[in-house]
Amino acid sequence: MDPVVRFRSAVSLLGRFPALAGVDLDVARGEAVLVQGPNGAGKTTLLRACAGLVGIASGEVEVLGCDLRRHRRAVRRRVGLLGHAGFLYDDLTVLDNLRFSARAAGRADGDARGALARLGLDGRLADVVVAKLSAGQRRRVAIAAVVARRPELWLLDEPHAGLDSAGRDLLDSLVREAVLAGGTVLIASHEVERAGALASRTVTMAGGRIHPAAVREAAVVA
Numbered sequence: 001m002d003p004v005v006r007f008r009s010a011v012s013l014l015g016r017f018p019a020l021a022g023v024d025l026d027v028a029r030g031e032a033v034l035v036q037g038p039n040g041a042g043k044t045t046l047l048r049a050c051a052g053l054v055g056i057a058s059g060e061v062e063v064l065g066c067d068l069r070r071h072r073r074a075v076r077r078r079v080g081l082l083g084h085a086g087f088l089y090d091d092l093t094v095l096d097n098l099r100f101s102a103r104a105a106g107r108a109d110g111d112a113r114g115a116l117a118r119l120g121l122d123g124r125l126a127d128v129v130v131a132k133l134s135a136g137q138r139r140r141v142a143i144a145a146v147v148a149r150r151p152e153l154w155l156l157d158e159p160h161a162g163l164d165s166a167g168r169d170l171l172d173s174l175v176r177e178a179v180l181a182g183g184t185v186l187i188a189s190h191e192v193e194r195a196g197a198l199a200s201r202t203v204t205m206a207g208g209r210i211h212p213a214a215v216r217e218a219a220v221v222a
Helices: 043-050 072-078 094-104 109-118 123-127 135-149 165-180 192-196
Strands: 005-014 017-027 032-036 058-063 079-082 153-157 184-188 201-206 209-217
Touching (some): 005 043, 017 209, 032 192, 043 153, 094 123, 094 135, 135 165
Parallel strands (some): 032 184, 032 201, 153 184
Antiparallel strands (some): 005 058, 201 209
16 A cells, blocks of 8 residues: 655755755554654654645655645645644634635535534634634634544644643544544654654654654554
C-alpha cells in the first residue's frame, strides 16, 4: 500500500533559509505519528508542506497520492490543518466559520453542525462572533473546523495548547476516533508524553531533517 505521506530529500525554503533541509518520511494510512523536536526544527513547515501551503524547492513530496511539487492545491480539500493561528475569521460567527471550512472541503452544512455539537459549541455559542470568544473557546472552534472537513489526513500543530482538561480529553478522543476510522494523523508537539500516547510512532526533527535513529515505536493508549 502506498503511504499517505511520502517525503524524499524534501527541501522547502523560507526566503533563503531551508526550513526543510532534506526530509525523508513515510506515514501509512491509519497511522498516528508524533513529530517532536526543538523550536525551529521545521515541524510546522512540515505540516504546512503536507497541507500544500508551502512550496517544495527540491526532492519529492506526495500526500494522498498528489505530487505536491506540481499540484499543491490538489490536496487541500482532503486535509485538515490545525495551526497556531487557527485559520478562523474573526468577523464570522462560530457556525459560519464551520460552514465555510466544511464547504471548502466539499462537505455539507450537516458536517459543520455535527462538528459544532461534537466540540460542545452548539447552543448559545453557535451565533457568537469569533472575535468575542475566549482563547480556549477559539481553540475549540479551530478544532471543530478541522472536524467539519472530515479530513483523510489530520495535521495537528501543538493541538493541546490553550485547551482546558476537558478540551484536551475531547481532542484525544477525536484523534483516536479518526485513526480507528482509517484516517491518518500527523502531530507536531512539545508535549511528548500527552501527544505520544496518541501515536504509534514518534520521530525526532532537528535542523530541518528527521533523524532515523530517533524513531520510537509506542502502543496507542486506548
